[in-house]
Amino acid sequence: MSAAPTPLAPRPDALTRPFWEACRHGRLEASSCADCGHLFLPPGPCCPRCWSPRLTVRALSGNGRVWSFVIYRRTYHPAIPAPYVVALVELDEGPRLISNVVGCAPEEVAIDMPVRVRFEEALGITLPRFEPLGGGGRP
Amino acid sequence: MSRRAVIAGVGHTAFGKFPDRTAWDLEAAAAAAAVADAGLRPADVDGLLTDPGAVQGVLDGITPHFLRLGSQLGLDPTYTGSEILGGAGSVAIVERAALAVEAGLCEACLCVYGDRALSGAGAYGYGRGDEAAFGFFGAAGLHALAARRHMHRYGTRPEHLGEVAIAARAYAARVPHAQKRSVLDMDEYLASDPIVEPLRRLDCCLVSDGAAAVLVTTAERAADAPRPAIPILGHAQAHSLSTYASPDHFDALPAGRCGPAALGRAGLTPADVDVALLYDCFTIVVLLQLEAYGFCKKGESGPFVEGGRIGPGGSLPVNTSGGLLAEGYGGGMLHVIEAVRQLRGDAGDRQVADAEVALVSGHGLGMNTHATLVLGS
Numbered sequence: 001m002s003a004a005p006t007p008l009a010p011r012p013d014a015l016t017r018p019f020w021e022a023c024r025h026g027r028l029e030a031s032s033c034a035d036c037g038h039l040f041l042p043p044g045p046c047c048p049r050c051w052s053p054r055l056t057v058r059a060l061s062g063n064g065r066v067w068s069f070v071i072y073r074r075t076y077h078p079a080i081p082a083p084y085v086v087a088l089v090e091l092d093e094g095p096r097l098i099s100n101v102v103g104c105a106p107e108e109v110a111i112d113m114p115v116r117v118r119f120e121e122a123l124g125i126t127l128p129r130f131e132p133l134g135g136g137g138r139p
Numbered sequence: 140m141s142r143r144a145v146i147a148g149v150g151h152t153a154f155g156k157f158p159d160r161t162a163w164d165l166e167a168a169a170a171a172a173a174v175a176d177a178g179l180r181p182a183d184v185d186g187l188l189t190d191p192g193a194v195q196g197v198l199d200g201i202t203p204h205f206l207r208l209g210s211q212l213g214l215d216p217t218y219t220g221s222e223i224l225g226g227a228g229s230v231a232i233v234e235r236a237a238l239a240v241e242a243g244l245c246e247a248c249l250c251v252y253g254d255r256a257l258s259g260a261g262a263y264g265y266g267r268g269d270e271a272a273f274g275f276f277g278a279a280g281l282h283a284l285a286a287r288r289h290m291h292r293y294g295t296r297p298e299h300l301g302e303v304a305i306a307a308r309a310y311a312a313r314v315p316h317a318q319k320r321s322v323l324d325m326d327e328y329l330a331s332d333p334i335v336e337p338l339r340r341l342d343c344c345l346v347s348d349g350a351a352a353v354l355v356t357t358a359e360r361a362a363d364a365p366r367p368a369i370p371i372l373g374h375a376q377a378h379s380l381s382t383y384a385s386p387d388h389f390d391a392l393p394a395g396r397c398g399p400a401a402l403g404r405a406g407l408t409p410a411d412v413d414v415a416l417l418y419d420c421f422t423i424v425v426l427l428q429l430e431a432y433g434f435c436k437k438g439e440s441g442p443f444v445e446g447g448r449i450g451p452g453g454s455l456p457v458n459t460s461g462g463l464l465a466e467g468y469g470g471g472m473l474h475v476i477e478a479v480r481q482l483r484g485d486a487g488d489r490q491v492a493d494a495e496v497a498l499v500s501g502h503g504l505g506m507n508t509h510a511t512l513v514l515g516s
């Protein structure tokens with residue numbers, strides 16, 4: 001591909017900076033609606049359920065399960081060589097986010113597998129990745 | 140009597156790799172062909188709607204595509220605009236054209252898709268905002284998440300995805316302008332390189348340079364057209380913009396709401412559809428749509444496509460020109476054009492006998508957008 005590589009690092013803005021700052025301090029946080037209690041990710045300007053702008057943040061357990069996952073066999077960007085797993089993780093508290101499952105072979109990942117957050121430094125930022133909860137092929 | 144929208148003309152360029160051509164001259168050629176097919180002159184065109192495709196549209200920013208093309212075609216229309224709905228854009232602009240001509244906002248609305256996705260570098264491997272940091276690149280990753288879910292929940296097998304790819308290539312072998320005209324067998328499909336598991340290379344659509352256009356006008360205006368005008372019987376859009384926050388975002392396409400709305404407006408049911416032109420950026424999307432549109436039950440699309448059921452001679456002909464998987468990436472406009480050809484009886488040795496009702500779909504972005512047309516002869 002002759003195009004310039006896609007910029008990879010997240011570019012926090014006023015809405016998402018608190019999420020990434022919390023990651024830097026080893027905490028996974030979701031936005032919480034002060035009016036209806038809805039808990040959601042990614043952060044936004046208002047509650048996507050009731051449109052209230054009165055938002056706070058709530059710390060999450062960091063535990064969840066793999067809702068679906070894929071294994072990249074082709075390298076799209078030289079900074080992220082294949083193979084690797086991208087998963088949609090459903091956190092125990094409800095919100096879902098795209099992340100990686102690390103700490104086991106890609107072939108060991110399964111839908112509904114319990115995972116927990118593991119913060120890793122990459123691309124100059126702290127990324128919330130996930131690893132199998134309760135063992136499962138740690139390298 | 141109320142004004143009834145029809146597709147009176149269709150036209151397209153070849154699809155493939157044309158590094159020496161611009162998207163603009165491809166679009167101008169497709170536009171001229173569609174207007175001529177409708178028996179009209181350029182001066183008759185008073186509406187222009189465009190779908191600029193991924194490279195021109197989503198990735199190059201929102202340069203007003205309609206303005207650039209309208210300027211090059213010398214048009215001063217009474218109705219114009221561009222849609223940025225990803226793969227639903229082409230079907231959506233035909234729908235908008237139908238609404239516009241039925242409302243009397245214009246008489247002859249030209250709908251143009253064009254892009255230079257193959258020669259324009261890096262078209263589809265883009266990262267998605269903050270998710271690029273996790274290596275979540277390209278449309279393949281999103282659709283692989285959906286494929287994995289379907290396999291997990293319903294036991295869908297790679298061979299079921301393979302049936303979709305094989306059917307597309309079997310049809311395209313009968314299409315003179317198709318980008319990929321060689322037939323495919325299951326062994327070759329299964330040996331195809333994994334890209335983003337569970338999707339293989341042959342689950343992914345082609346990338347193409349090319350343009351396609353249709354001319355929408357009223358039945359009255361098209362009464363003397365040289366070729367049969369095809370009525371737009373029904374249309375609808377439905378979208379899932381909440382994306383991952385929606386618990387069934389990857390399990391249920393918005394097509395499940397769009398299909399009944401479009402067929403209902405036409406007074407028809409899935410059983411009335413003679414040929415289905417389903418947006419096929421990835422094989423899994425065809426399976427998901429067969430369920431969403433009610434051609435089979437939820438979870439049963441895998442067994443449904445077994446034995447060549449959607450291929451040539453099958454009971455439900457799907458993507459009879461090979462679609463995005465084999466004819467070429469036409470943004471969905473080639474699907475509209477194939478529907479017109481089938482209903483005109485112009486489809487040569489891929490003609491579906493007695494085709495009277497065609498359903499056309501568009502599906503786009505992060506599985507967010509959907510649009511449906513129901514066309515009748």
Ligand SMILES: [Zn+2]
Pocket residue numbers: 033034035036037038047048049050051052
């Ligand atoms: Zn709320």
